[in-house]
Structure formats: C-alpha cells, structure tokens
Amino acid sequence: MTEMKNAEQIRLFALNSNQPLAKKVAELLGIPLSDCTVSHFADGEIAVTIDESVRGCEVYVIQAVSDPVNTNLMELLIMVDALRRASAKQVNVVMPYYGYARQDRKARSREPITAKLVANLLEMDQINRLITIDLHAPQVQGFFDIPVDHLMAAPTLINYFIDHQLTNDTVVVAPDHAGVNMVRRFAELIGGAPIAIVDKRTESHRGLEEDEHIPDMIIGDVKGKTAIIVDDIVDTGNRMTSSAKLLKKFGAKDIYGVATHAVLSGNAAQELQACNELKQVIVTNTIAVPEEKRFEKLVRLSVAPLIKDALVRIHNHESIHDLYKLRNEQDK
Numbered sequence: 001m002t003e004m005k006n007a008e009q010i011r012l013f014a015l016n017s018n019q020p021l022a023k024k025v026a027e028l029l030g031i032p033l034s035d036c037t038v039s040h041f042a043d044g045e046i047a048v049t050i051d052e053s054v055r056g057c058e059v060y061v062i063q064a065v066s067d068p069v070n071t072n073l074m075e076l077l078i079m080v081d082a083l084r085r086a087s088a089k090q091v092n093v094v095m096p097y098y099g100y101a102r103q104d105r106k107a108r109s110r111e112p113i114t115a116k117l118v119a120n121l122l123e124m125d126q127i128n129r130l131i132t133i134d135l136h137a138p139q140v141q142g143f144f145d146i147p148v149d150h151l152m153a154a155p156t157l158i159n160y161f162i163d164h165q166l167t168n169d170t171v172v173v174a175p176d177h178a179g180v181n182m183v184r185r186f187a188e189l190i191g192g193a194p195i196a197i198v199d200k201r202t203e204s205h206r207g208l209e210e211d212e213h214i215p216d217m218i219i220g221d222v223k224g225k226t227a228i229i230v231d232d233i234v235d236t237g238n239r240m241t242s243s244a245k246l247l248k249k250f251g252a253k254d255i256y257g258v259a260t261h262a263v264l265s266g267n268a269a270q271e272l273q274a275c276n277e278l279k280q281v282i283v284t285n286t287i288a289v290p291e292e293k294r295f296e297k298l299v300r301l302s303v304a305p306l307i308k309d310a311l312v313r314i315h316n317h318e319s320i321h322d323l324y325k326l327r328n329e330q331d332k
Contacts, residue, residue, distance in 0.1 A: 004315050007031055011054050011088075015063040015079060017072045018096065018288040022062040024304035025094075029311065036082075038075060046071070048078045055087040060131075060311060065099030065118070066263070066287040073099060073118070080125040092129040092314070093122065094307060096286035097261045101136035102233075119143035131310055133286050133303060134232050134260040151310055153260040153284050154186050155326050156301050160282055161228070162326070166256070167191060171225045175243045176200050176215075179231060186230045186258075189326060196220025196227070198243045215246055223251035234259035234283065237268035237275075244277035257281040262289050262300070269293045 004010060011034045014022030026033045035051035061083070063076040076093065083091050100114035115136070122130065123146060131149045135141065141148040161167050173196045174183040180197060187193045199217040227247045234240055240257045247255050255277050262283040272281050273295040282299045283289075289300065306323060313320045 004029065004031070004312050009057050009089075010315065011052075011057045011059045013050075013059065013061045013079065013083075015061065015072070015075045017064040017066055017075075018062065018285070020288060021064075021096065021285050021302070021304055021307075024302060025062065025307050025311070028304055028308040036079070038079075046074050046078050048075070048082045050082050050086055053086075054083055056089050058090045058092070058315065059083050059088045060092045060094055062094040062096070062307075064097040064287055065095060066097050066261075067265075069099045073121075077121060077125050080122075080127055084126055090128045091126070092131065093127050094311070095130060095132045096303060096307070098132045098135055098140070101140055104137045104140055115140045116143045129314070131307070131314070133284075133306070136232055149310060149314060149320060151303075151306055151320075152185075152324055153286070153303055153306070154189055155324065156284060156303060156306055157258055157260075157282060158186070158190050159327050160299070160301055161190065161256075166226060167193075169225050171196050171220065171222050171227050171252075173198065173218075173220075173222070173227050173229045173243065173247065175229055175231055175239045182232060183230050186228075190228075194220065196222050198246060215242060218246060218250045222247055224253055227252040227255045229255065229257045231257075231259045233261045233263055234272070234281065235263040235265050235268065237264070237271045240281070241271055241275040241278065244275055248277040254279050259283050261286050262293075262298075263287060264289060264293045269295045269298070273297055 010031060012026050012031050013034050013036055037049040039047045061079055065073045080091050100118045103114040106113055129147045133151045134153050135150060141150055167190055170193045172183050172187040172193050174180045175198050183195050187195045197219040198215045199219050200215040229240055229243050244255045257278050280297050280299055284301050284303045286303055309323055310320055
C-alpha cells in the first residue's frame with residue numbers, strides 16, 4: 001500500500017465527536033493531528049480557533065455527526081468556515097457517521113428532508129469533498145454536487161466472522177424489507193450466503209425504532225443456521241432484539257447482531273445485553289461509545305485502517321475500489 005505523497009502539505013484535524021478514532025487514523029497515516037481549540041461562549045455558542053497555519057494546505061477534518069448531534073454539526077460547520085477563511089487550499093470532511101440521514105425522503109405531508117438539508121449546509125460551507133461510511137441510504141450521495149466517497153464497513157465486519165470461523169452454514173438477515181439491499185451485498189461478500197427477511201408489515205413513524213411493530217414472520221430458511229442480523233444503525237436496539245427473538249423462534253442456532261453505527265440511545269445497551277437470543281453485537285467505532293454504554297456482548301471493530309487507506313488513495317488520486325473487497329481479495 002502506498003503512502004501519502006508530499007505529506008508536508010497535509011493537515012489532519014479532529015473535533016470533539018470521536019477523538020480516539022481520529023488519533024488512530026493519524027497514527028496509521030504517520031501524520032500528527034493539527035492543533036485547534038474549540039471553546040464555548042457563556043450562552044453556548046461555539047468558537048473555533050485554528051492554532052497553526054493551513055495556508056495552501058490540503059486539510060482533512062474528522063467529525064461524526066453523532067450525539068450531541070447539533071453541537072457536533074455546528075462544530076464542523078464553524079471549523080470549515082475557519083479553515084476556508086484561513087486560506088486552506090482544500091477542505092475535505094471525513095464524517096464516519098452522517099447524522100440526520102434517516103430523514104432522506106418525504107414520506108408524509110409536511111415532513112423535512114434533513115439528509116438534504118445537511119448536504120446543503122456542507123456545500124454552502126464550501127467543502128471540497130465528503131468521505132463517509134455506510135449512509136442510511138446510498139442515494140444521499142445524490143444530494144451533493146461535490147465528490148462523495150461512500151465507504152463500506154462490510155469488509156471490516158465480515159473479516160471478523162472469517163477470523164472467528166463463523167461463516168459456515170450462515171444466513172444473513174434483514175431486520176425489515178428496507179434493509180434488503182444492504183443485506184444482499186453483505187451476503188455476497190461473505191461467500192454467497194442465503195438471506196432472510198424479518199417480515200414487519202406495520203410501518204414505523206419516520207423509520208424510528210421506538211414505534212416499531214413486533215414482527216411475527218420470517219421470509220427464508222433460518223432453521224439450524226447461524227443467523228447474522230445486519231443493519232446500518234443500532235439505535236434503541238428494539239429492531240435487533242425483536243428480530244433475534246423471532247429468529248430463535250424459527251429455529252436459528254446462533255444469532256449475531258451487526259451494525260455499522262452504534263448510536264445506542266436510551267437503554268439500548270441494557271436491552272441488547274439482556275437479550276438471551278443474541279450471542280454478540282458487532283459494531284464499528286464510527287461513533288464513540290462511552291464506557292457507560294459498553295456491555296459484555298458488544299464487540300467494537302476499528303474503521304481507522306479503512307479511513308487511512310481511503311485518505312491515502314484520495315490524496316494520491318488512486319482508485320478506492322479495492323476498499324470494497326475483503327482483506328484477502330485486495331490488490332488482486
């Protein structure tokens with residue numbers, strides 16, 4: 001794997017959403033995190049100061065729009081404004097988790113499309129590129145008129161199952177009909193495994209998990225198989241736990257939950273840990289999970305190598321196609 005060329009003109013900044021991930025990316029790149037100060041006025045307004053020159057530099061800003069969502073989004077927008085006014089040559093945003101993406105269409109009258117609103121705000125802020133991981137809907141890329149590099153966490157997650165010899169006699173399960181495309185891609189990467197779908201007929205309001213109807217049917221054969229429930233986000237955990245209970249009822253042997261983004265709102269950690277049907281919950285570190293939300297069944301995988309490889313290839317004007325493959329298939 002090649003390294004960044006002319007790295008002396010690159011600046012890597014990390015805001016407050018996920019400092020551990022940003023530090024690991026910087027370590028893998030061999031580039032120190034640049035200095036900036038984020039402070040607050042007495043009324044809560046955010047102030048950002050860049051503590052070194054970025055004039056003429058190619059800048060990457062790492063910030064997930066996760067809890068606290070509004071604060072992290074405003075930090076990012078203000079940081080980009082500061083960089084642009086400091087004469088940075090390029091401002092590239094690395095957003096491991098794209099907040100507000102769940103409202104990506106107008107499903108009912110008088111609803112906003114917040115995924116488009118965030119895209120508008122970033123473009124009005126004049127960023128040059130967005131790098132993100134597993135958007136809630138891939139078509140959100142179409143809300144932008146700038147390059148968007150949409151990375152996939154699936155190879156990172158699947159490598160975990162390969163390393164632990166958990167890929168034999170598996171079935172990949174979509175927790176609802178909307179997740180079928182993501183599950184199909186996951187199943188193809190895992191070796192053409194069959195898929196199953198949790199048949200939930202009642203729509204939840206705006207796709208929010210807390211309103212979900214308890215499903216009662218599985219489409220597909222899961223009896224005696226290792227079932228892997230695949231989702232992009234685990235928020236309240238209701239969808240994952242109810243799917244696991246139904247899979248066990250239909251005869252699944254071992255059940256694993258997989259999600260890229262561990263939002264883990266409210267009592268999600270306790271609910272997932274208490275679900276006897278779930279053997280493990282495997283997520284990535286696109287969102288920083290505080291100690292109080294970590295639990296015994298939770299396995300967190302790092303996307304730092306994925307982001308590092310993407311940044312190297314983007315900077316060197318190389319294809320990122322290999323990053324969509326499994327580890328043993330790259331560079332073939």
